[in-house]
Amino acid sequence: MEEKEHKVVTEFLEIMNKINFFTRLKPENRIDNSFSVTLKVSSYNELQLMISDLLKASIMVLQDNSTNINAMTLVEIAFQLLPQDEMGLLDDLHKIHLKA
Incomplete structure (x- = not known):
């Protein structure tokens, strides 16, 4: 047997x-067994709209107590999608604009 x-x-x-199975998750950090997933977008505008929609859906879920959707998961996804480095660049460009 x-x-x-x-x-x-x-x-x-x-x-x-x-x-070639199991190709979606890419090992990110061997210490905590985390993975990354690629998400294709056509522009920063599309990315911003996706983040906005995730946050709006989170608000709706939080307002509706009858749903089984975990709003925290949606907020976490939105947080991870925020282009943090690019926001720093926008701050620098805004400072240059204010000086002009």
């Missing part, structure tokens, strides 16, 4: 190695 189970596991692993 144990030999049969070993054979099944071996076949499964061979199939997994032949076919």
Whole structure:
């Protein structure tokens, strides 16, 4: 019986190695076993609209106590999507604009 189970596991692993499964999550940090996921957008404007929609959906979920949607998950996704480095650039550009 144990030999049969070993054979099944071996076949499964061979199939997994032949076919490119599990490609969506990319290892990010081996210490805490975190992963990253690529999200394609066409522009910063589209990214901003996505973040805005996530935050609006979070507000709606928080206002409606009957839903099983976790608003915290939506807010976390929105937070991770914020282009923080670019916001610093906008601050620098705004300072230059104020001096002009």
